[in-house]
Amino acid sequence: MAEKTTQNPQGWWPQMKRLLLSFSVPLGAVLLALIIGAIIIEVSGASAWKAYTALAKGAFGNAAGWQRTLEKSTPLIFSGLAVAFAFKAGLFNIGAQGQLLFGAITAAWVGFAVHGLPPGLHAAVALAAGAVAGGLYGAIPGALKTYTGAHEVITTIMLNYIAMGFTDYLANGPLKDTTPGNIVARTPAILDSAKLPTWGWLPFGFVLALIGAGFAWWLLQRTTLGFEIRTVGQNPHAARYAGMKVARTVILTMVISALFAGIGGAVETQGVVGRYEPGFNANLGFDGITVALLGKTNPFGVIPAAMLLGAMRAGSNVMQFKAHVAQEITDVVQALMLFFVAADMIVRWLLRIRAAEEGEKITLSTGWGSH
């Protein structure tokens, strides 16, 4: 929220300072969450120092650790972008989960069922198919909101459950891996031509995520469509008054938001898992909220936030093994981060951060109607 479209051409330093100041609250939130997490670890009888160092080593200790961290960060960046993007239009997309599942299974289907495409093209087609599948699934809550007033928070969550059921059905039925000996629900492995490469320790999917963040920023801050989206988010009445088509903008925003989630699912399938298996990364939708808010709903802020959470995921195995602390402590720490970043007044008060200049403010909860 720090940058404005028509920003002051002079004075990059005050702007930079404001940007840094605006990230002091997320940093404070992370710090406080880690401290409370340490207390919980100590109380349950383990060493917090050992746990955190093991976690850091597991995440960044070697090339394999880095690769794992970047792989874990990639879907988080996408789901974070999905949440942050919708947020700009005043929409709370908790449905990244379901959109991601549809993206993942569609990419898998294109990946194993379509034969004869050259490697690069096959991967691109699978990615595009995943994106479109996710995007279309995101159009449903958008349309429900504009045409019936059903609040997207509930509809997207319900659609998450429906998506879980539906993909589970597909992976157990029509798209099931029929290799002899397979009893679990999963699709066949995708062809090599549909796989995304990993350069050394750098997964191609991560690069895609960075490009996605840049694209989201450009779209929001530099284009007329982005201006419409932000205006609808800030003041839908004024948007209507100014001749913007609010209904269309809401649906379009949900579709674009869900496109990010869909690509995230496709990247996971094509870059990491190699097929579709139900139940991977079960809470990515909620994680996207934490990432987006930690990143101050700024597309570029999403990247470090997702990498932080990704590192916690990547290192938690090592932590459990070396320090005997259950992996799930990362979920607790993550929840605390969200709490503190949402309750930024607490952080400001605890850490004596003075209030930054009030920027653009989004209101999500003004009753259940969309009017």
Added chain:
Amino acid sequence: MNTPASFANWKIFWKRWGVLTVISVITLALIAYYYSKTPQITEAVLASTLRQSVPLVLGALCGLLGERAAVINIGIEGQMLLAAFLAFLVNVYTGNLLLGVLAGIAVGALLGLLLAFMSVTLKIDQIIGGTVINILAIGLTGYFYKVGLSAHGKLNPIPLGPLAKIPLIGPVFFNNPPITYATILLVFLVHYVLFYTPWGLRTRAVGEHPRAADTLGINVYLVRYVNVVVGGALAGLAGAYLSLEAVGSFERLMTNGRGFVALAVMIFGKWTPLGAWGAALLFGFATAMQTQLQFGGQLHIPHQFIGMLPYLLTIIVLAGFVGRARPPAADGIPYEKEG
């Protein structure tokens, strides 16, 4: 009004209760028909309907207590989940079911306090505040849950003497476990408090026009706090129901979206306890039928599709009924005192 009084009254009655009357008559007729054909299955489905509706109606009561005072509670799911877990845990370590239930209620109320603190005092966006509670509950239950713990028994049905022996009605209404009985009482209690007591009048005023309430010396913040905390206690009771009455154990993410479905139930019930109960029974029926279809084996629909039923129903209800009923005017808007 020039029409004769009796006719006018009848017209008003019809306008208000007509749809409800028709639905009731049809429902009763259907029940009678099926009961004459397959008494056991009908009884089982109806009893299951009532019990399945318990967490939904409790969740909806939690939601509407908050929203009548203009606090949207999207964290019901998390309140239920953590309460279910703690109720279970207390039972595991003390062996006492009542203590478990009380622990569940207390946890729900505490999370309600947290929500009230975030949305009333800190004035965080209420949707985000509720989401914090949901994520917190998932994280905490995930971390502290250990496989292999088992509860000491569960809350069992208590037949109410001869009442339980009445055909059809007895097994459905008078042979239930304690939280189910309590829920039925709570529906009427909340209805009474909301519409027939000074506290209810003040609550509704705070939800409709907080500034007006404030200028009359009503403490808007206090009314909101109390309602959200009491609502949280009800959600906590729903959690205890899930772990100690319905299942007798705890499973990860066992709430399965019921906290969100409860919000749809609340909207469908037009923010009234009796309406919410009716809506919850409809959802309970969908769930009961789902079980019946899954294990009855008459239909060859993949179980995943049957499992989607309540969620689809929620979306349909939301799409069809939001906007028809009027939510409290100040719903979701933090109150800023002047000066």
Added chain:
Amino acid sequence: MSENQTFALEVRDIVKRFPGVLANDHVNFNLRKGEVHALLGENGAGKTTLMNIIYGLYHPDEGEIFVNGRKVTIDSPHDAIRLGIGMVHQHFMLVPVFTVAENLILGAEPTKGLSLDLKAARQAVVDLSQRYALEVEPDAIIEDLPVGVQQRVEILKALYREAKVLVLDEPTAVLTPQEVEELFVIMRQLTERGVSIIFITHKLKEVLTIADRITVMRRGRVVGTVRPQEVDEAKLAAMMVGREVVLQVEKSPAEPGEPVLQVRDLVVEDERHLIAVDHVNLEVRRGEVVGVAGVQGNGQTELAEALTGLRPIREGQMLLGGKAVPPRNPRYLIEHGMAHIPEDRQKHGLVLSYTIADNLVLCTYYKPPFARGLQRNQAAIVENAEKLVQQFDVRTPSIFTTAGSLSGGNQQKVIVAREFSRPVDLLIANQPTRGLDVGSIEYIHKRIVQMRDQGAGVLLISAELDEIMSLADRIAVMFRGKIVATVKAEEVNREQLGLLMAGSPASEVLGQPQPAA
């Protein structure tokens, strides 16, 4: 009234600061028992702040309050009520979906056991309305009542709590001239029964009619206290504003051209799907200002929203420049020469969190030079803002300041600048000067007349009769969704307009049958 009696209420040296503003600067004010004491001042002079302090909604930074000669502290409305102070707020503090009886007892409910005693509540309404001759129906739902009656309920609420001091904050803003007279009768009855009244207003004529004493405030300070016999309107206006004020807008006779807006049999619904605009016919020609007069809530808002494409039209036709317009399409209207100053500038007119520069291109952001293909053209947006800020005298440190941090007058200037910077054939101005200071009002009025003289048609909707009378060339009076009369401005006087606004038939008021608009 002897001079040495104790005051019903007295404040001494009240100071109240808000960030950047000194809202009350050592204010002294007193109220004698049984008098009507008017508090007169412009918007933002500090009247409402002072009253909110007296009612316990604000806490003063300095100063003392005395009730019946006794020093008191008032920390909350609760304290104020206990001390016998009642307040009728400018925006009514009534719960719209509650009944009269429920609103009356809220916060001080009679009970039977644990339950509400609604029977006692109804009886209380009946008793009070008899004692003070204020007739209301106890079981009526507030939102179904006309504003005049709602105001009576507000007064009853204060009396139910045994108020001895009654504060009326801008009570006449929503009333017809006839309802104002009724209110004055009620006020006299109350003072005869020992109630003391503080009457807050910015309307000069009214204070001269009803007040026993008048205290004038300006920029947070008390300018002076006078008796109505000692002053006249011009003198009060000068006290209020601090300089001589031209009460009349200067304009030449209109030279109407071809019609630019034609409305035929227009029917529009409000939020509750009730008919708000009922078969309205209207015509605005180039070079004239057509004023729509009427008490608030008689369909003007819905009319303006329908004409600007924000609200669906149920029946009827609207022609802009002779061509039928597509339904609900503000962009079409903007592109075909309509400018719109909306009623609620913070809700519709501006995005408060955006910079002035962004707000100035809110309607044209998608067209060259502000857009190049998909992208926005920053340089052109900045250049546009710098030009308009200067041209329309928007007082701001920079074009990158957010609109939300501007004063009301400057916010309105931003809207005017944006709307007038396009080619305009028709201007729809809805309450264009509400809540503004005199300087800004004069500026906006001048610009509207200028627009007319450049050949645009202007439809001016205003609840301020004075504004309509000084700006409009023709006046259409709206009552209960209908245009009940359309008259030339010079052929009608205040009293006649007041009667028309209150629903008296045009043939009676004007003495001749009216030609169609």
